[in-house]
Amino acid sequence: MNKLLLILLFCYYLNAVDKKINVENGTVYFLKTEKIVDGRVEIGKKSIAFIPYNDSEMLAIIPFDYKSSLGEVCAKVFSGAKELETLVFNVKKGKYKEENLTVSSKHVTLPSKELRKRTSKEYADAYKIYNKVTKKNYLKKKFALPMSTKTTSEYGNARVFNGKIARYHSGVDFRAKVGSIVKVVNDGKVVLVDNRYYAGGSVIVDHGYGVYSCYFHLSGFDVSVGDVVRRGEIIARSGKSGRVTGPHLHLSFKVHGVSVSPLHFMDKFNNLVLN
Ligand SMILES: [Zn+2]
Incomplete structure (x- = not known):
């Protein structure tokens, strides 16, 4: 058994x-x-x-x-x-869609040893952050969206790259031209500002007690690691860096090291708090 x-x-x-x-x-x-x-x-x-x-x-x-x-x-x-x-x-099982994507071949061919070393270090560093539980709760207000544009790809869509590599979309994408303003979804502390291979320009914000919001494929940063930010503050500019087919903002949420739907999280949380 x-x-x-x-x-x-x-x-x-x-x-x-x-x-x-x-x-x-x-x-x-x-x-x-x-x-x-x-x-x-x-x-x-x-x-x-x-x-x-x-x-x-x-x-x-x-x-x-x-x-x-x-x-x-x-x-x-x-x-x-x-x-x-x-x-x-x-x-x-949640009701998630399946979508087929075509991605530039430079991201699909077998990565070099050097590149594998880089991406596995970036992955390990990110999970070191996501698994850390800061004993400070910044979540005292309702969440606000990072931008007001339409979403173009939902969390949980099963993705098939060039008909081969199957994975799922771990965040939600917002339509955004390069250089659009990106606002932080709630109060927190900036814990990562970096350019990474897959995620491109990245900002990660710690909201305390194991909750993190992540903003990827950015073209510019308005914050530095250690900055304490307030809901709605401009933290970055959207872009098309990293593994993408076009410009957009990818927003993801990590809770105790687990990827969850950002829109579901924000919606449910907002029903619990008053401000
Ligand atoms: Zn995305």
Whole structure:
């Protein structure tokens, strides 16, 4: 019997399951609780702390990977060593589209050793950031979009490059000419400003407690690493750098190292806060 199934069986037979919750892959679930000391949710290998978000309640932001196995997963709510609640999440497949893309051949031919070294370092450096949980919560306001243009490619679209390499779109694209103003979606701290091979000109903003917003394919930067930014502040200019077919802004969200739908995250979060 596989390990996950065993854990799930323990979840059902050794504990009364307090709540069953339906979620979709590639989204987050905002779990609320009244104020508790050292509150956290343990799910899989992750331990997710509750954030104080108003006078009486706390919030845990639980991500479900796009590639997470579908079906039931067990989660436990703790206050210190005391177990408070057992939850079962039922992960269902979100309604995501499939699209075919043609990309310049220089990005598809087998990359050189030097290039592989560069891209794997960039990947490792980015995940070092995404997996870091800053114990400061900047999320006190509603989110605002980085620009007001139409979206041209949604999060979760399955992508087929030149009929070969299959992957999924880990963010949402906004229509934007080179040089358009890019605004930060909420308060936070700038943790990366760099030119990278695939993402091109990149800015990453830490919103605290494991939540990051990322802005890619930029042509210019208005901030530096370490800057504390406020929602709506101009952080960059959009562009067409990195692996792209044309100019646009790619916005992605990482929550505890997991890519989730930015628009779903912002919409759900905005229903929870007043400002
Ligand atoms: Zn994109």
